[in-house]
Amino acid sequence: MKQEKSQIVHVGDLEVIVTWKRVKNVNFRIGSDGKARMSVPLYISRKQAEDLIRNHATWFESRLNKRVRQQMESPRTWTTGELLHIWGTLTPLHVLPHHECSSPCALKDGELIVRDEGNAQKRAAAVETWLQQQLFERITEILPACEQVVDRRATHITIRRMKTRWGSCTTSTGRIRMNTALAECPPACTQTVLIHELCHLRVRNHGPQFKALMDLCDPGWRAAQRWLDEHPPSVREFAS
Ligand SMILES: [Zn+2]
Incomplete structure (x- = not known):
């Protein structure tokens, strides 16, 4: 007699924990840990399990997305x-x-x-302290290269959670502030915000000269900027 067991099965971008059980029916759910799960009868092969996941990919994705949305809103x-x-x-x-x-x-x-x-x-x-540390480490790692490419130095960098801005800069003193929420965003966003603030030490406004400087210093900035615009920090704010 086959034994009950669990395996992580990957189908495309989906990761599903499949449990083979002494059950008659296939069951799909999102566990309390936020992971996609499926239980199947013992006679189902791994290949059949993968097919079942593939056929229910839309269901899993919509449930996972719904869960993320609900959570981000509560x-x-x-x-x-x-x-x-x-x-x-x-x-x-x-x-x-x-x-x-x-x-x-x-x-x-x-x-x-x-x-x-x-x-x-x-x-x-x-968690907030940990995120700050992550961001601090990332900034420490990329700062020298960013300063070199912009040809300006920050006198001081502070990391803190801001509700409406990803970063800010005091041009008279060279002080730069970075939003802790950047540690939640794709890594390229931190570089773009850092270079953006450093560029303000050369050009204060966001005019054509500024954009040309950004193109030169951070060629991928438009994609990162678009991502940041679509995910403003206020939406991702921690409710604690
Ligand atoms: Zn700016």
């Missing part, structure tokens, strides 16, 4: 299964008891492991 609770964008990739949160975590927040095997500090506010703060 206040966060910072509990297991909640989804968060990290560098543009939707990542489930996994809250673990204090004694099982050595650090307050860490990315492991595609999940953001958050130590349970007792309440949602503390978990939110742990």
Whole structure:
């Protein structure tokens, strides 16, 4: 007699956890952890399971999209299964008891492991600090090259969550502020915002001269800018 088992099956962009069980019917669902799941009778082959997923791809995608939409619209609770964008990739949160975590927040095997500090506010703060660190590391990595290409230096860079702007710059002092939410966006966005603010140290407005400078310093800026315009930080704001 075949044994019950679970396997992760990839079909196109879809990742589905398939469980072979002593059941008669095929069942599709989105688990409380935000992952697509399917249970099938033991006699179903892996190839047949893949076909079933392929035939239900639209169903899975619409349910997953609906879940993401619902979640983005409702206040966060910072509990297991909640989804968060990290560098543009939707990542489930996994809250673990204090004694099982050595650090307050860490990315492991595609999940953001958050130590349970007792309440949602503390978990939110742990994630926020972690996102700031991620962004800080990324900026530290790309800053020298960005400064070189623009031929201007930032005197000081601060990272903080802003409701309406991705970045800002005080041209008189050379101080640049970057939005923590950039750590939720595709990585190219951070570079574009950083170069954008550095370019303001040469051109204050957003006129043709500024755009020409951006074209020169960051040829991919238009695509990143379009993405940022379509996903304003206010929509992605943390409700904690
Ligand atoms: Zn600007």
